[in-house]
Amino acid sequence: MGMQLMERGLPPEASGVLWNAKRYEEVGSIHMAYRMAGCDLLTTNSYGGSEFELSKHGLSDRMAELNRAAAEAARSAAGADGWVLGDVGPFGDVLRPQGELTADELREVIEAQIDALLDGGADAVLLETMSDPAAAVVGVEAARNCSSEVLVIVSYAFELSGAGGYRTMTGASVEEGVKRVLDAGADVVGANCGMDLDLDDYAILGRRFVAAAGGKPVIVQPNAGARIQVNGKDVYDASPEQMAEAARRLLEEGVRIVGGCCGTTPEHLAAMSQVVRAASSAA
Numbered sequence: 155m156g157m158q159l160m161e162r163g164l165p166p167e168a169s170g171v172l173w174n175a176k177r178y179e180e181v182g183s184i185h186m187a188y189r190m191a192g193c194d195l196l197t198t199n200s201y202g203g204s205e206f207e208l209s210k211h212g213l214s215d216r217m218a219e220l221n222r223a224a225a226e227a228a229r230s231a232a233g234a235d236g237w238v239l240g241d242v243g244p245f246g247d248v249l250r251p252q253g254e255l256t257a258d259e260l261r262e263v264i265e266a267q268i269d270a271l272l273d274g275g276a277d278a279v280l281l282e283t284m285s286d287p288a289a290a291v292v293g294v295e296a297a298r299n300c301s302s303e304v305l306v307i308v309s310y311a312f313e314l315s316g317a318g319g320y321r322t323m324t325g326a327s328v329e330e331g332v333k334r335v336l337d338a339g340a341d342v343v344g345a346n347c348g349m350d351l352d353l354d355d356y357a358i359l360g361r362r363f364v365a366a367a368g369g370k371p372v373i374v375q376p377n378a379g380a381r382i383q384v385n386g387k388d389v390y391d392a393s394p395e396q397m398a399e400a401a402r403r404l405l406e407e408g409v410r411i412v413g414g415c416c417g418t419t420p421e422h423l424a425a426m427s428q429v430v431r432a433a434s435s436a437a
């Protein structure tokens with residue numbers, strides 16, 4: 155979503171969440187492009203929609219309105235059969251001891267965002283690009299306070315650690331990240347985005363998550379390959395065919411929900427969705 159907004163003229167420092175009010179139709183047409191590409195799950199344009207993030211743009215008083223609109227835009231594109239994932243982006247650096255807030259204060263802020271997303275028609279909560287399991291747990295608790303029934307998904311961002319393993323930015327392992335949020339009541343766990351990972355890394359991460367999740371469904375959303383700079387712009391180097399192959403491998407590892415993070419265009423998702431549909435009709 156972020157890259158799609160930038161392609162339509164969103165400056166890198168501006169709030170993409172404001173587009174849910176200012177350019178609502180355009181946000182809807184991005185969702186529709188993904189829906190037409192075969193996506194069953196649409197992620198709301200609310201990654202930077204917490205009060206913390208919005209306050210950086212002087213928009214904290216519009217938090218509820220912007221998140222509700224984010225969910226509504228995805229809801230109308232999803233239609234009756236599609237799912238809307240209410241997106242909550244990272245907030246780990248505000249929690250003590252790294253940040254200033256107590257878990258109670260953080261929970262209240264995240265709860266307010268999730269309330270607005272559910273109000274606008276989100277079917278599930280996606281806490282994504284998480285790094286600190288303790289903060290992710292607060293996010294799960296916030297979602298549970300909003301609704302005991304809503305499906306809660308936690309997705310971590312990983313990078314390669316020196317020892318050849320995978321760690322989040324705060325140093326958490328796959329196993330630790332999974333255990334903490336499942337114990338807190340999350341329904342689905344997995345990985346998205348990440349730093350300097352290639353498509354092989356996501357397949358390995360998928361396998362590790364499936365092993366750690368003990369039967370709970372796993373979601374993996376790779377970036378569209380490695381990030382490279384072309385003319386000062388970030389681009390991702392995987393073709394739709396390579397992303398389709400990545401989706402096939404993830405399913406083979408037992409991952410149940412696949413999608414894409416940075417650089418994944420509707421063209422990539424169209425190729426991936428063909429593979430997923432072929433696999434699920436064969437199963």
Ligand SMILES: [Zn+2]
Nearest residue numbers: 347348415416
């Ligand atoms: Zn990403």
